[in-house]
Amino acid sequence: MGRKSKKIKQKPIIGIFCEGKSEKQYLTMLKQKYRSTNVKIEIVDAGLSGKKLVEKAIKSRKHKKFDAVYAVFDRDDHKKEELQACSKLAKTNNVNIIFSSIDFEIWILMHFEPVFRRYTRPELVTRLSKEKYFNQDYSRFKGNSYRSYIFDKVENAMNNATKLYKKNSNWIEDDPFTNIHIYLPRIFDIK
Template sequence: MSRKSRNKPLSKVITIYCEGESEVAYFKMLGRKYRKLKTIHTDKVKVKSLDANGISILEEAYRQESNKGKKSEEVYVAFDRDDMRDDEVARCVKYANMRGYKILFSSISFEIWILLHFEEVGRQYTNEQLTKKLSGEKYFGTNYAKFKGNSYDKFLYDKVTDAKKNGDKLLKCNANLISDNPYTNISSEIGNIFQTEIF
């Protein structure tokens, strides 16, 4: 029987291995948000950048988990399509399934998830188009390429509800991780990671 705190079971130890610093900054923002809401023991959600992509990030996540004294109870690996072909993405899915890892995937990049905090998305963007758009006044109002990796709190903290709603809507139309673009499945997983229905 699990011990309980405030009538909730103690949360699992979860590790999110990320492709880069933008993802780390974002998931740490969510950790701060949900710590205040007391939905989860957010100290049990570990976020780490591996500075890798595709099969390389999955293999490195496995190496790090294998070398831990105590393995994570759940492992998420967050990365983008970038220039990967469909067969390379399929290989990543197969590897993650074999290890029991969950993929947090965005196509073409993580910035599609960031954009969903501001508006619905129904068309494809290149990385350059996303960076230019997010640099605009109604978004970050600064050079987003230089901003990446900094704290998102000021810009996105109170917009996670919108991102969740817009992300769920996108997933209804674009549900194929391997081939769809735009695509992101982050909206379907953040509630599980942070044990919340409040976004």
């Protein structure tokens, strides 16, 4: 009599499309941390609008047969109307939007401390450059590996983002804002 095969549940294939090297480096660190070989991360042209990023995710989902897709971007110069159109397009096509305002670095800062006030991009770079954070010019660091700085601080960021989200939960209107903490458990099967 032959052996019975064990039915091992396949992990969904996940596609993540981001606009920059920082986002890719960060998500790659998590992919390694949580051993998520089912997660595929791709940088789409850094200059693309959120809508173009969502369109790329839609096209790739069909072509590459992803079970779930995510578009990761920040406020940049997006106007409210653009973000609303982006939201509608994403919902219609089952694309999840991971968004930070004003910049992805608001999420990076949350690995070190709670964030409740608005920062400009230069303020974020200055703050993250300080000794207790990255201890170097963060603008030159961007796009490098986060592993030795925040690998063990993801839970901090999740907790800090949850606190912020209780006050600021409207991704189109609020600043500061991030919803990364909502999607990371789904993407990386974090309990």
